[in-house]
Amino acid sequence: MLSLAIAVISVASFVFPNLTSAEGKTYTIATDITFAPFEFQDTNGDFVGIDIDLLNAIAENQGFNVEIKPLGFNAAVQALESKQVDGVIAGMSITDERERKFDFSEPYFESGVVMAIAEGNEDIASYEDLKGKRVAVKTGTEGASFAQSIQDEYGFKIVTFDDSANMYDDVKTGNSQAVFDDYPVLAYGVAQGNGLQIVTEKEVGGSYGFAVAKGENGELLEQFNDGLANLEESGEYQEILDKYLEAKKSTDTENGFFGLLKESFPSLMKGLQMTLLLTVVSLVIASILGILFGLCRVAHNAVLRAIGTIYVDIFRGTPLIVQAFFIYFGLPAALDFRISAVTAGIITLSLNAGAYMAEIVRGGIESVDKGQMEAARSLGLPYKTAMAKVILPQAIRLMIPSIINQFIITLKDTSILSIIGINELTQSGKIIIARNLESFQMWLIVGVMYFIIIMILTKVSNRMERKIQNGKA
Ligand code: GLN
Secondary structure, eight states: OHHHHHHHHHHHHHHSGGGGOOSSOEEEEEEOSOBTTTBEEOTTSOEESHHHHHHHHHHHHHTOEEEEEEOOHHHHHHHHHTTSSSEEOSSOBOOHHHHHHEEEOSOOBOOOEEEEEETTOOSOSSGGGGTTOEEEEETTSHHHHHHHHHHHHHTOEEEEESSHHHHHHHHHTTSSSEEEEEHHHHHHHHHTTOSEEEOSOOOOOOOBOOEEETTSOHHHHHHHHHHHHHHHHHTHHHHHHHHHHTOOOOOOSOOHHHHHHHHHHHHHHHHHHHHHHHHHHHHHHHHHHHHHHHHHHTOSSHHHHHHHHHHHHHHHSSOHHHHHHIIIIIHHHHHTOOOOHHHHHHHHHHHHHHHHHHHHHHHHHHHSOHHHHHHHHHTTOOHHHIIIIIIHHHHHHHHHHHHHHHHHHHHHHGGGGGGGTOOSHHHHHHHHHHHHOOHHHHHHHHHHHHHHHHHHHHHHHHHHHHHHHHHHO
16 A cells, blocks of 8 residues: 555656746656767766756756756657657757748757768678678667668668667677767767767768757747857857867776676666556556456447457557557647646556456456356346356456556556656666766666566466465365
8 A cells, every 4th residue: 555655645746746846847858878979878877978968057047947857859859749748958960841840049069970880891881881781779869761862773671770889889790880970969979978879970970959849949049049159258168069079988887797787786776666656557548447347348238349359459459559540649749738648658558558457357257257257147136246246256256367467567567667768677788888988788787687577576476376266265
């Protein structure tokens, strides 16, 4: 009970984050999870970088507050399109196409796309050498559009990733032979020793701008422009750039497996907390939905049966990731409302798991011997009482193994919600890897953490199952 109360309170603070904000308006600004030196997580787990420092300095200068949401580039742009956030700062290039949907600030950084390959690869020196090769790009970026625009001419294949770290890893491991990304980011990565080398000149690209949805948040945009101009004049703008662009190769990353573990543990634990919160809250709601719709599925009334069937069919018949996108990006865009990623995540998981639970409930009820209902009814018990007192207690015992199975599946499914930028365990792993590029060791650690939690859950459930079975036998 206590854990449920804590869960409800934490959910409330995620759903209504602004209740606690101080004076001055608070804007929610989405950003990429990994686009160093513009945005990345430092070893303390704080979000830093040129974009972040600039935005914070401008907010201070203009007297507003910001809440930064590292969603990943594509998710950030979609979140702005569906007005889930007030703005995006993510090394986002000002392009004609985007200007149709967004209003941009004055440009604050010149950029352009370059091609990089693995260090030591001597086979590729220009676009001509890409024939038949695989090129990594990041979804929805200028680098991706540029690769598409020359793809036919040079005859390469495109592989798409959601974040820069995965994209660079793919090239380093040789799955892809080249990557197209923004010059300042690749140059910074190369200087930090990311194992790549740049081989082409910069293509002319758009400058970076801060974006708000078209016609919305005009005041914020104006304040951004005013603040930017002030910072440029005072020299603070240049200081922020110098701080990151002149940064030496960082040496503050701990080495070795245990060093990494120690360093990343606090962030991972925060992620794990979110994973557990999503799981517990969703499972409570899913159980209620499961019982309601499961009963509908076995009801005598045809309308109720139809309602149960439609619900189960919809949520079993579509992938969880599509449901998450639909609930977080689709519906709010169509109906013009705002929902936090955590709320959308909980709704998605609950509806999805609820459909499976409904089937478990139906299966359980149907596998209780038909004679039980007949006997109860012939003793004069009404249908509802017979169901509640005779059938369900027996059915629940039959359902327990499947319910435990569903708990475990739902816990693992929370990882899919990283795609809408919820900072759960998988997303925490992604963000840390974006910083330290240690994908093998970090995914191993994340995998082991899931495994341990699921093992604990399994052991506890097995014990509970035995108790219930014995108690009732
Ligand atoms: N500048 C690129 C764009 O706007 C990439 C941005 C990013 O990956 N964060 O498309």
